[in-house]
Every structure is written in C-alpha cells, then in structure tokens.
Amino acid sequence: MSTTSKKWEIKSSYPDDIVGAILKGRKLEAAEFFGNDYNDLDKLAQLDNLPPAKKLIEKYKKGKIVIYCDYDVDGICGGAILYRILRRKKYNVGYYIPLRRDGYGMNKKAIDKIADDDVDLIITVDCGIRDIEEVKYAQEKGIEVIITDHHKVGKKVPDCLIIHPSLGKSRANLKLSGGGVAFMLGKEILENENVAKWFLDLAALSTFADMVELIGANRIIAKYGLIVLNQTKNFGLISLIKYSELSLGDINEYHIGFVLAPKINASGRLEDPKMSFELLVTDDKCKADEIAKYLVELNQKRQRIVGDFLAELVDKVHARGVGNLIYEINENYQEGILGLISGKITEKFYRPSIIFSLSGDKLRGSARSISGIDITNLFAKHSHLLDNYGGHSMAAGLSLNKKNLEKFVKLIEADIGKLGVAIFDRVVRIDVLIRANQINMKLVGELETMQPFGIGNPRPVLMLEDVAVSRSLLCGRDKNHQQLTISGAGGELEAILFNIKENGMLEIGKQYDIAFNLQKEIFRSRNSIKAFVRNYRTK
Known part of the structure; x- marks a missing residue:
C-alpha cells in the first residue's frame, strides 16, 4: 500500500448497481462472470493436442514414464496431478524435479539420468517450451517428449507434441497456469469427471500461487478448487x-x-x-x-x-538512490530466495528489479516488474547477452556471464527510460466511488459473490470522499496499526489502517478521501462490517 500515490483513477462514481459497475469497469460481462460453472471448463480451456497426448501416453502403458516438472508450487502441484492420475491408472510412472542451481527447465544432465533409467516418455509440467535442444537430445536417446507449459513461447518451439495455452485454437487461453494445463491433460487421461474433480485442489493451488488472472477458465479452477481443497x-x-x-x-x-x-x-x-x-x-x-x-x-x-537480506538491501538502495532499474549481486544469496527479494524490492520502491546470485563468472537472476513494463520482452530484446531467460510480463528468470552484465543493465535501463518517468507513478485504482450510507451487509454479501479474488479479479476497491476520523486507537503488538471510526456522507464505518510506520496515520478531525476494501467480520457469532484502508489523501 502507498499513501503517497500521485494519481487516483476512479472508474465509476455513485452507481446504483455497485457490483455491476465494478464488472463493467473491469470489462467483464456479468452473465459470463457469474454464469460459468465447472461444466463450462472444457469450453473455456480448449487446449490443442489433448487426445494425441493421451494416445501417446497409452502407447507406453507397459513402458516407463517420467513427469519432469518445475521446482515451484505451480510445477510441483501440476506434476503431482499427473503423477497421481497415471499411478491411479496403473502406469509405471516416476518423476524428476531439477534443483534450482541446475537452472529452469530441462537439462541434458537430467536427461542422461532419465535415459539411464530406461524411460520411454517424458511429460514436462510448467517447463519445456523453450528447450529445443534438450528435447532433441532426449529424442536422440530414444525418449519421446510431451511438453505441457504456459510460459512465453519463443520464435521456435521444440519438435514434439506440445500442450500450451497460446498455441493453436487455444490461443485465447493465454492465462492458464502450468498446473491448470496439467489438470486439463489429467482430465483427458481419466475420462471420469467425478474423479477428476478431486484434483482441483492441486490445480487451484497452482493457479493462485502462480498469480494468473482469475477470469474465464482460471476462475472456474480457482472457485471449484477452493471447494475441493x-x-x-x-x-x-x-x-x-x-x-x-x-x-x-x-x-x-x-x-x-x-x-x-x-x-x-x-x-x-x-x-x-x-x-x-x-x-x-x-x-x-x-x-x-x-x-x-x-x-x-x-x-x-x-x-x-529473506528478512535479513532484505533489510540490508533496502539500506543500500536508499544510500545509492533509485534509478530506472534496481539490481543487486550477492554471492551469499541462495538462488531460491532471489525472486522473493526482487518482489519485495519492486513492491517497496516501485521499480523493476533484478537480484543475482554469483558463482564464479556465472550470474543467475530473478526479476520482478511493474505495470507497463514487460520484463521478459525486455530480456528478449537483448537475449544475445544472456545464456538463458524465460518468464512472464511481470516476473522472469535469467542467467548470463558476469562480463555481459554492465552492458545488459545499461540497455535495460535505457529501454525503461524511454517509457518516461510517469511509468513510475503509483496509481490507486478505484472501482467505485460510493456514499457511506450505501454500505451495509447486503452490499458486503454482493461483493463476496465476486470471489475468489486475485490477479485479474482483485478484491473491489471502494472510495469515500470528504470523510473525517472521529475515533482512533493504535493496536497490534508493536502499536503499528490504527483502528478508526470514519464519519461522513450520512454514515459511520469501522476501519483499520495497517503499518502506520510506513503509511502514516490519519488524524482526528481532518478530512480525507479513503480507498478501502470491505469485508464481513464475525466475532462471537456476531457479524460486522470493517473497511481495510488501502490508501488515503488529505483534502
């Protein structure tokens, strides 16, 4: 949360139908958003090559199959879906997950190990779409490959059977998670919807954790996956x-x-x-x-x-100033925490960041970005300086030789600079400006029908203008949160503002505009409404 944002973007003011206005502002159709259920999943997640993949898998009913999955939640959950389904169908199935230090995706050392185990078929989960040489290497060793992935597709793809949301007729489903793709293949293999549904718990974990947009097929997986979970x-x-x-x-x-x-x-x-x-x-x-x-x-x-490294790095960034890009190299960073540190730094300073670990002359990095800056596209533009890269618009991984770092960073900084300084302005995005007397339990219930919330369907941000604080109380173990009573526009509202050390305090008697989320709270069987303040500005 930032309480010092320069721009407030209000999509709708004082609508009678608040939920309808929110959906319209998000360019979502109410009938489709609320109307789709689990039976619509196949229609919304049409993936090419599911039947051919099933046929190829059945070819090795008496052979040996390995699930090769990525090492994050998305890959692990997606891999577990296929592993459990194939085991249920009595296949001889194993799995392989590379360590982070081995790098993202398939690698020849792993393929050698798999080949030594007389494997007939590799099915990747959440990786493989850029591993052209590795797939070819596996095929030369007599191993067939099915790629299931959802990461950005390069100019060329591996010469094998591929299930990917952005290829073929399924091009509209770009946002499925790796686990979502694996779930759709698992459904195809099972041919039993009543059984397939029980794997939605893992599919939902991958969908939420990989932060894909919770609309269309993803909303169905997330919604019904929560029920199963x-x-x-x-x-x-x-x-x-x-x-x-x-x-x-x-x-x-x-x-x-x-x-x-x-x-x-x-x-x-x-x-x-x-x-x-x-x-x-x-x-x-x-x-x-x-x-x-x-x-x-x-x-x-x-x-x-992460807390120790982050505190140290925040001090460094403050000392040297914030430019177009924040980057840091530390040979003590474990590769598994690079993305976490990068995400925290980007959130705090609202700049793209790349955090590197160093081993010899080899740099491995994890990057996070901000709205309007597609970090993976920037990496692709200068890929001649990289050994490897991949990811999404807001998050990516890369590796390169240390000698290329200075040139690479300068080019990325220059590209970001061309976008103008306004790209760094935090924007408070308000779904609806309302009146205090519109807030009641009925409204809270209507807002809750939009669940589950996440990327693409965030919890609605409402706004009240010209309100005053009539009561204030510090709370929390370190007295770092502020409980408030907000008065104005014909009503009162109980609210809370977190982390006042970072966000400042609202003062009694002053007039404010506030941006907030509404939630129902239950205490001792009694329902109440509370506003969670996301942002505020003085009048």
Missing part, C-alpha cells in the same frame, strides 16, 4: 493445513497465497523440491505429517533469511 482427501494437504494451524472448511485464497504456497515452495528454495512433491503424492499419513512439520520449520527459516 476445503474437503480435500490429499493426506499431504491435510497435514500441511493442520500444521499451518488452519482448518478445513475455512481455507480461502489468502491462505493459499500467503500460508500454504510459501511452505510448498520452501523446500525448493532452500533444499530439495522433491520433499514437497512427496508430500502431495504420498498415501502415508505419518509421512505426510513428518514432511508437513518440516516444511513449516523450513519456511520459518526462509522468512528469517
């Missing part, structure tokens, strides 16, 4: 939820993004991602408990490491 039969998820001090039946999108997903990611960030994969595919309750407890501890360790 709250009734999950997956022993690993049951254990992880238990040791995260959560309860089945109460899991929402926040818990996935900020509680469960980080723990699944922790093994790949600091140790071996196979640990999280084993959690999600085990049928042993004791083993699930053991792994879940360890992942909770590992994630706490990860939080401490």
